[in-house]
Amino acid sequence: MNIKDVFTPFTVWSKVVKDPVTIKDPLSREAAPRYRGFHKNDIDVCIGCGTCEAICENQAIDLVPVEGIETKDGDSGLRPRIDYGRCCWCALCVDICTTNSLNLTNEYTWVDTDPDAFIFTPGVDKKSWDDKEDGWKKPVPNYHFYGQSRIPMGELHAEERVDSFIEFVKGFSKQQAEEEADRCVACGICTATCPAHMGIPDYIAAIRNEDMEEGMRILYETNPLPEICGRICTHKCEDVCSVGVNGDPLSIRWLKRYIADQIPADVDKYNDILYTKDIKNNNRKVAIVGSGPSDLSAAYYLALLGYKITIYEKLPQAGGMMRYGIPEYRLPYDQIDKDIDYILSLGVDIKYNVTVGKDITLDQLHEENDAVFAGTGLHLGRSTRIPGSDNEKVYQSVELLRNIVTGAEVPVERKIVVIGGGNVAMDITRSMARLQKAKYGEVNIITTSLESEDIMPADREEVVEAREEGCTIIPGYGPQEVVIEDGVVKGLRVWKCLSIFDENHNFSPKFDQSDERVFEGDMVIESIGQGMDLSYLSEDIKKGLEFGPRGRVQTNDKFQTSLPWLFMGGDIIQGPDVIHGIANGHIAAMAIDDFLNQGR
Amino acid sequence: MSKFFEFKPDRSKYPAMGADGKLDIDLSSQKYTKLWLGPNHPGVTGNMAVELTLAGDEIVEAKTHVGYLHRGFEKLIERRLYVQGFPTSIRMCVAEPDTNEYLIARSTEVLSGYDKDVPEMAQWLRMLSLEMARLQGLLRGVPGQAGTFSLGIGVQWGVYLRDLILDRFEELTGARVYHMYIIPGGVRGLLPDGFKKRMEDNLRDIDDFIVRIRQLMFNNAIFNKRAKGIGVIPKEWVEQYGIVGTNARASGVKRDIRKDYPYLHYDQLDFDPPTATDGDIYARSWVRWQELIQTVDLIRQIMAKMPEKGDIRAQMPNVLHWKIPKGETYTRLESGRGEYGMYYVTDGSDKPRRVNLRGPSYTHAIALLEKMLVNTNIADVHATMVSLQTCPPEIER
Ligand code: SF4
Ligand code: SF4
Ligand code: SF4
Numbered sequence: 001m002n003i004k005d006v007f008t009p010f011t012v013w014s015k016v017v018k019d020p021v022t023i024k025d026p027l028s029r030e031a032a033p034r035y036r037g038f039h040k041n042d043i044d045v046c047i048g049c050g051t052c053e054a055i056c057e058n059q060a061i062d063l064v065p066v067e068g069i070e071t072k073d074g075d076s077g078l079r080p081r082i083d084y085g086r087c088c089w090c091a092l093c094v095d096i097c098t099t100n101s102l103n104l105t106n107e108y109t110w111v112d113t114d115p116d117a118f119i120f121t122p123g124v125d126k127k128s129w130d131d132k133e134d135g136w137k138k139p140v141p142n143y144h145f146y147g148q149s150r151i152p153m154g155e156l157h158a159e160e161r162v163d164s165f166i167e168f169v170k171g172f173s174k175q176q177a178e179e180e181a182d183r184c185v186a187c188g189i190c191t192a193t194c195p196a197h198m199g200i201p202d203y204i205a206a207i208r209n210e211d212m213e214e215g216m217r218i219l220y221e222t223n224p225l226p227e228i229c230g231r232i233c234t235h236k237c238e239d240v241c242s243v244g245v246n247g248d249p250l251s252i253r254w255l256k257r258y259i260a261d262q263i264p265a266d267v268d269k270y271n272d273i274l275y276t277k278d279i280k281n282n283n284r285k286v287a288i289v290g291s292g293p294s295d296l297s298a299a300y301y302l303a304l305l306g307y308k309i310t311i312y313e314k315l316p317q318a319g320g321m322m323r324y325g326i327p328e329y330r331l332p333y334d335q336i337d338k339d340i341d342y343i344l345s346l347g348v349d350i351k352y353n354v355t356v357g358k359d360i361t362l363d364q365l366h367e368e369n370d371a372v373f374a375g376t377g378l379h380l381g382r383s384t385r386i387p388g389s390d391n392e393k394v395y396q397s398v399e400l401l402r403n404i405v406t407g408a409e410v411p412v413e414r415k416i417v418v419i420g421g422g423n424v425a426m427d428i429t430r431s432m433a434r435l436q437k438a439k440y441g442e443v444n445i446i447t448t449s450l451e452s453e454d455i456m457p458a459d460r461e462e463v464v465e466a467r468e469e470g471c472t473i474i475p476g477y478g479p480q481e482v483v484i485e486d487g488v489v490k491g492l493r494v495w496k497c498l499s500i501f502d503e504n505h506n507f508s509p510k511f512d513q514s515d516e517r518v519f520e521g522d523m524v525i526e527s528i529g530q531g532m533d534l535s536y537l538s539e540d541i542k543k544g545l546e547f548g549p550r551g552r553v554q555t556n557d558k559f560q561t562s563l564p565w566l567f568m569g570g571d572i573i574q575g576p577d578v579i580h581g582i583a584n585g586h587i588a589a590m591a592i593d594d595f596l597n598q599g600r
Numbered sequence: 601m602s603k604f605f606e607f608k609p610d611r612s613k614y615p616a617m618g619a620d621g622k623l624d625i626d627l628s629s630q631k632y633t634k635l636w637l638g639p640n641h642p643g644v645t646g647n648m649a650v651e652l653t654l655a656g657d658e659i660v661e662a663k664t665h666v667g668y669l670h671r672g673f674e675k676l677i678e679r680r681l682y683v684q685g686f687p688t689s690i691r692m693c694v695a696e697p698d699t700n701e702y703l704i705a706r707s708t709e710v711l712s713g714y715d716k717d718v719p720e721m722a723q724w725l726r727m728l729s730l731e732m733a734r735l736q737g738l739l740r741g742v743p744g745q746a747g748t749f750s751l752g753i754g755v756q757w758g759v760y761l762r763d764l765i766l767d768r769f770e771e772l773t774g775a776r777v778y779h780m781y782i783i784p785g786g787v788r789g790l791l792p793d794g795f796k797k798r799m800e801d802n803l804r805d806i807d808d809f810i811v812r813i814r815q816l817m818f819n820n821a822i823f824n825k826r827a828k829g830i831g832v833i834p835k836e837w838v839e840q841y842g843i844v845g846t847n848a849r850a851s852g853v854k855r856d857i858r859k860d861y862p863y864l865h866y867d868q869l870d871f872d873p874p875t876a877t878d879g880d881i882y883a884r885s886w887v888r889w890q891e892l893i894q895t896v897d898l899i900r901q902i903m904a905k906m907p908e909k910g911d912i913r914a915q916m917p918n919v920l921h922w923k924i925p926k927g928e929t930y931t932r933l934e935s936g937r938g939e940y941g942m943y944y945v946t947d948g949s950d951k952p953r954r955v956n957l958r959g960p961s962y963t964h965a966i967a968l969l970e971k972m973l974v975n976t977n978i979a980d981v982h983a984t985m986v987s988l989q990t991c992p993p994e995i996e997r
Contacts, residue, residue, distance in 0.1 A: 002821075004819065005824060006821045009751075009820045011812070012753050012812070031770065032767075032770040033771070034770075034772075034773075036775050036780075054920055055683070055920065057681070088687055088778075089775070090780050104774075136774050139788050139790075139913075140789075142911055145919045146919070147915075147918065182917050182918045182921060184921075185918070185920055186921075
C-alpha cells in the first residue's frame, strides 16, 4: 500500500474549476451534414418506382396513391409512405432511389402527440424539415446499388453493314445478357407503359435465373412475336425505365431477343415449352384479314382458345409490314418465319395471294365464320404532291421496300434524295444505300425531313446509324419541287422549315424562302407516311360502320366495330407500330371470345 | 491497516461437494440465501441474470442465465437480402456495433469472390471506424471498471469523451451509435472535410484523460485493494475455456486477431498488444488502459497512412438480385472484448442460409463467470462481470 495512492485520486478536484463540457441545449445543436434524420422526398422527381420499398429491410415503406399525382407513362402515380414505427433509418432507400428524389435531412428530433403522424408520405405530408438541404444523400457519384451503364451491344461496323443486308446487331452473349439483366430493379414501370403490358421484370428475372423456357412462357403470355419484337420494337418501355433516370435504361428489347434466340427454330420444341400440344378445338371459326402483327397476335390467342383460324393474306408471304416494310438487316426473314411458323403450327390456316374484297368478299367471310378480325395495315404510299412528284423517277418508299423483299426490280440511281424523317424514311435510306454500294461501290443519298433534328420522329439510333453508313441526313427542310430538266429528275428544291404547326396545332409549315437549297439526285423517294386501303369494305358494310377522323374506322376499346362480328386493329386503328398491333390483336382475341360466348 | 485489507474470509461453512459433483446445498438449513442479480437493465451486467447462492455475503455457487434478450437477429438476417443484413446486425452488439457490420460485409465478400475488389480507401475507412469503435468502447469500459467500485467521476469523463468520438462517427457515418457504415463492397462515405483535424483535437483531450484516469484508478488505494487478487483467471484457464482478447492478455496469453490473423491493413500498422500476468481485475483494467493508449495511437497511424481519395465501394451486382454461390466461411476480428467471429453459410440463393455470431461473452459471461464468482463477495459480482467486458446482447443474438 502506497500512501501516495491515497492522495493522488484527489487530483480529480482540479477539474472542478473547468467549465462544464456538456452542451446544455441539445435542441439547437445542428447535426452533422451527413446525419440520417428524417425522410424528405421530391415528389415531382420521384416516379413511384417502388425500389425504395423493395430494399427496405423493415418493410417500413408502402407505395400509396397520392392526390394530385396521376399515373402516367414513367410514373406509377404512387409515392412512398414511411412508417416510423418500423424504420431503422438505415437510408438504404436513399442509396438505391432510382431518381435521387429521396433523402434524409439532418433533423435530430421530432415530437408529435399524434401517433398516426409517424406514418407519413414525405413530400406530400408537409414537414418542417422539407426545405432543409443537409442530411444523408446518396454518398458519392460512383457508389451504386445497381449497374448504371448499359452492356454495349455488339454490332457490325458501318463499313461492313452497308455491304449487305445481313443483320448487323449481333445479340447478347449469355454473360452480357445476364449482366444487363442484373441491372433491372424489377419495378415494373416499363410494364405499365408497354402497349402489350409485357411481363418485363419477370422475363428479365428468367434471364438471371438462366431459365429460358420460363422466359419464353412469360413472353408468350403477352406477345407471340418475340423474335420480331426483340429486334424492331419501338421499345417505349426503355424510354421510361427507371434505371434510365440516372443511368442508361435497360436494353429491354435486346434481352427479349436474347431469350427468344436461345430457343431453336423447332415448332415441336416451342409446343413443348409453351404447353400448346393438345389444344381442344371449340368448333368455332374466325377469319382474319391480313397477316401483320395484330392479325398474327389475334390468331395466336384465339388458336390457344381452340378457335379454327383462317388468315387471308394478299401477298405471297405472311408478316405484313414486318416482312414487306422492315429491311432485312434489321429483321432477318428467318426470324420472322420462326415466330410465324410456331403460330401456324397451332392449326392456323393461311391462304396466300388472296385479296379480300376481290377474290373473296368480307360478307362471305362473315357467313363462313363466327367473327372476323381485320388488321390490314398501312400499305399505301403518300405523296408530297409537290410539282414534279408525278415524275416516274419519284417513288414511294412502301413500294420500293416491298419490291426489295419480293425480288421485283428496284431502280437504283447514283444519287438519291429521300423525303421523310420517320423510321420508314431511315429504312429506305439505309436500304437504298446498301443497293447503291453494291451497284456503284459508293453511297450517295440525301435524306431530308421537315422536322428539325431534335423532333425527327425516327429513332435516334436509326439516324446515327444511317449517318455512320454514309447517308447524309439534313433535317429541317421542306420540299418545294422536284427539279426536272428535259424530263430528267435533277434533284429536290427545298426551303428551310421554320415551324410545322400553327397555333391551333394544324399542319401548316412555315418556310424561310431565303434559305433555299437543291439536293442533287437522279431519283426522289417519298417517305412521308402511309395510308390505309379499306377498299375491301363493301358499301353495305361501310354503312354499318362508324368512321372517325382521317377515315379511321371507329371501334370500342376492345377493337369491336359497330358491326358486332367485325373487329379491327393494328395500324389502321392505332399505332403505327408492331407492339400496338400485337396488343390490339390480343385484346381483340379476348373480346371475340367474350362476344362469341355471350349467351352461352 | 494492511491487516484489514488482507482479511481472508472463513470458508469452512461452505457446502461439501457430493460424489455427483453437485454442491450439497440445503436452503431450508437457513445457512444459505438465493439472490438473483438481474435480469433488469441498469447496465450491461443486468441484461442477464446471475443466480447466486450466498452464505452471508459470500458466493458459494453462481449460475448464469441468459435468454432474456433473445431477439433472433441471426434469423432476421437469414430472411433478408445480403445487403439488408448489416443494419440488423449492429443490434447484436451495441458496445461496438461496427464489428458486426464488418463481419457481415466481409463474409459476403469472401463467399461471392468480391473480397479482392473492395477499394483501398474503403479498407482504411473500415479500419478507422473499427478502431473508433474500439476507442469509444474503451472510453466507457476503462473508467467503467472504476465505476463498479463507486468511483463515478471517471465514468463521467469517459462518457463525455466518448460523445466526442460519437460526434466524429456522426459526421463520418451519419449516425452516432448505430453507424451502418460498413456495407458489403465497401463503406458508405468518405472522410468529411476537416475530419482529421477535429479527430486530432479529440485525441488530444483523450491523451489528457489517459493520464487522469491513471491517477484515478491505478494510483488509487481503493481501486488497488478492490481490484487486485479478485476475479483471477489463471493462465491455464485461457486454453481450457477459450478465453480471448484482453481477458486472455491480462493472464499472460498474447492473443490478438489483428496480429495472429491480420485482416484489413493491420499488418501495416505498428503496434504490440499489451499484456499482464496477474489475471485479476486490476490486470485486465491495466491492459485495457494500455490498449486505450494504443488505440489512440492506431487511429493516428491510420489517419496518417490512409489514402487521400479513392473509391469507397466495389462494383458489385445489383443488391436486389445478388446471389452468392454455395459456401461457408468463418470471419473474425479483434473486438474490444476479444475474438469476435461469424460463421456464414450461403446456398446459392439471395439470402444467407445460416448466420451465426460467436462473440467472446459466450464463454466469458456464461461458463467462466460461474466459476470466477465462487468465493467472492456480492459486491464483487458487478466488478467481475464488467472486468470480463460482458455483453449479453452478443450472447443472445
Ligand atoms: S425509389 Fe425513389 S423514385 Fe422510386 S418510389 Fe422510391 S423515392 Fe420514388
Ligand atoms: S431508412 Fe431504412 S428502414 Fe427506413 S424506410 Fe428507408 S430503407 Fe426502410
Ligand atoms: S426494365 Fe427498367 S422499368 Fe422495367 S422493371 Fe426493370 S428497371 Fe424497372
